[in-house]
Amino acid sequence: MESKFRQTWFKPVFSSILSDPAERIALAVFGLLQVGLHMAGLPGWACPFKAVFGIPCPGCGLTAAMDELLHGQLLASLRTHAFAPIFLLAFLVILAAALLPASLRNKMVAGIDRFERRTGMTAWVLTALILYWGIRLFGLV
Amino acid sequence: MLSWLGSAIAWIAGIVVLVKLFQKEGILKGILGLICMIYTFIWGWMHLKDESLKLKTWMYIWTGCIVLGIILNVIAQKSS
Numbered sequence: 001m002e003s004k005f006r007q008t009w010f011k012p013v014f015s016s017i018l019s020d021p022a023e024r025i026a027l028a029v030f031g032l033l034q035v036g037l038h039m040a041g042l043p044g045w046a047c048p049f050k051a052v053f054g055i056p057c058p059g060c061g062l063t064a065a066m067d068e069l070l071h072g073q074l075l076a077s078l079r080t081h082a083f084a085p086i087f088l089l090a091f092l093v094i095l096a097a098a099l100l101p102a103s104l105r106n107k108m109v110a111g112i113d114r115f116e117r118r119t120g121m122t123a124w125v126l127t128a129l130i131l132y133w134g135i136r137l138f139g140l141v
Numbered sequence: 142m143l144s145w146l147g148s149a150i151a152w153i154a155g156i157v158v159l160v161k162l163f164q165k166e167g168i169l170k171g172i173l174g175l176i177c178m179i180y181t182f183i184w185g186w187m188h189l190k191d192e193s194l195k196l197k198t199w200m201y202i203w204t205g206c207i208v209l210g211i212i213l214n215v216i217a218q219k220s221s
Contacts, residue, residue, distance in 0.1 A: 008167065008168055008169065011167065011169055013169045013170055013173065022187055023183065023184075023187065026183040026186075026187070027179075027180065027183060030179050030182075030183060031179075034179065043211070043214045043215075043218070045178070045179055045207075046148070046210060046214075047178065048148060048151050048152040048155050048178060049152070051145070051148035051151075051152070051210075052145070052148050052149050052152045057175065057176065057178070058175065058176045059176040059177050059178075062177075122169060122173075123169055126169060126172045126173060126176070129176060130172065
């Protein structure tokens with residue numbers, strides 16, 4: 001039981017996305033499009049949860065917050081979505097993985113894989129994000 | 142109304158793909174797909190040829206609804 005939990009918690013998720021060429025390129029392109037459209041004041045990908053139920057999903061506001069962060073408005077960005085710096089960093093890593101030559105990319109992905117296996121960072125971030133979502137839903141932030 | 146209907150159908154298709162993502166890739170990627178539906182969408186297209194997942198119809202419906210949503214958004218922006 002404990003071993004299965006450990007396997008799930010410490011499973012390298014981010015590095016597995018980075019090591020798949022189609023996934024990293026598609027995410028880099030979609031990410032650039034989404035943030036670019038938002039920065040240009042155009043409608044991008046609309047959250048299906050919010051569109052149907054009017055309830056924001058855990059990731060709602062991330063694009064706007066990343067836009068604010070890219071404009072140097074750190075506090076406004078954190079108010080919009082506290083996880084914007086983490087997701088911007090992840091997005092930059094995805095972009096780097098899409099653009100870097102194979103030798104450098106493989107080293108970077110191997111390093112991230114080791115880091116995830118040691119710390120379970122992805123699971124911590126995703127769990128914290130779900131908790132943050134709950135806190136925001138109940139208006140505590 | 143049409144926009145909401147399109148969103149609702151897109152939501153159903155998205156949830157079906159998300160459930161398959163959870164089943165195939167595990168809980169962490171599933172949560173990632175929930176947070177970032179773009180990832181679920183990309184994953185769906187990448188696994189379209191996997192016959193065991195039976196994603197084709199849902200992905201076509203989802204994509205169609207997204208395209209419809211974009212068109213309606215543009216029309217709404219131009220008319221306002």
